[in-house]
Amino acid sequence: MHAGLVAWGLAIAACAPDTGYYEGFAPLEIEASDIDEETAHPVVGNFVQQEYYLDFRAPAPDEFAELRPEGSTPMEWIPWIRRDDIDVSVQFRLTNLADGPIRAFVLLDGATEFYDWNPVAFYGLAGGEDADEVPFPSLLGFTPKMLEAGEVYEGEYREDDLREAMLDLDVLTRFCGGPFAVLYNRSEVDPVGMEEVPEDAVIAGMGMIRMTLGATGPARLEYAIRVRDRGGRIFDAHTDNLRYEFMPEPYLPPAVAGMAGMTDPNGCAPTEEAP
Known part of the structure; x- marks a missing residue:
């Protein structure tokens, strides 16, 4: 991980006990x-992914029974990991390792506890041809970045970005x-x-973050995750x-699930067409 990001994380850990700081396992x-090109995703290109499960304490058995x-x-379930209890941000550094320009994506997806x-990964499960099967967007980062040879791009998905992403995900x-x-x-x-979200719904927070690097040429992605805990949920050893x-269940949009011979767990109808 980039030394600047490590120093930033150590400073947080030293002054904010309710803040968790996670470096990516290894650069993507x-x-x-x-x-x-034959195996590449039609939008993202060739890609690699990494999952990062955030560290939360477990509810007591009686607490869990009340949630479900x-x-x-x-x-109707009530999440243990709640959007309003955590603030999450992700810093990243994207490097073009090619001798010429590339198009690259830094995508952020993930899972609630549900x-x-x-x-990116479920594209193709419906078994349709490219003209029939639509690539669905990620929670964040579905706009490409154009990098010249050797160029380095540093960016951040801010807390407000992740707050919106957690709402969208749930x-x-x-x-x-x-x-x-x-x-x-x-x-x-x-x-x-x-429209189907009840006014009193408790929105789930993100328990796992998945970073995806997609590119048309050699590239590297380094990242770090910062979590601020406002609900007393971060695990304390x-x-x-x-x-x-x-163990979150992989979710497929109803249209894709139907084409793949599966059913939507929530009984949602495939009513939406791609723009």
Whole structure:
């Protein structure tokens, strides 16, 4: 990880005990041998991914029972990891390792404790031809960056970006929000796709972050994650006995699930067309 990012993280850890700082496991890298137009994603190109599960304490058994009463549906569940309890940001550094210009994507997706949204990887599951199957957008970063040979780009997905991403993630996977309507509109400007969300709904926070590097040539992505805890959920090795281990279900949009012979777990209807 870039030394500047490490120093930034150590400073946070020293002065903010309610803040978790996570360096990426290892840089994501696409080498020249990885470039293959025949297997590339139609938008992102060749790609590599890395998942990062954030560290939360586990609820007590009686607390968990209250969150998911017997016979309740996913829409009725109450998340343990809640959007309003955490603030998340991601700093990243993207480097063009090629001798010429490339187009690259730094995508951010992930999972709540309930569902996992990974649109880059599930492209092709419906079995359609390119003309029939639509690439769905990621939560963040679905706009390419053009880098010249050797160029380095440093960026950040801010707390407000992740706050919107967490809302989008929960709405499109748990409350029947159409992916294009939800992801192409900022909720405070145009809440299209949010119609099925109850006014008293508790929105789930992100328990796992997935970073994807996509590029048309050799490239490297380094990143670091910062989490500020406002709800007492971050695992503390000195006071907590158990970490919260959850297994989010991979989520497919209803249209894709139908084409793949699967059913949507929430009974959502495939009513949306790509723009």
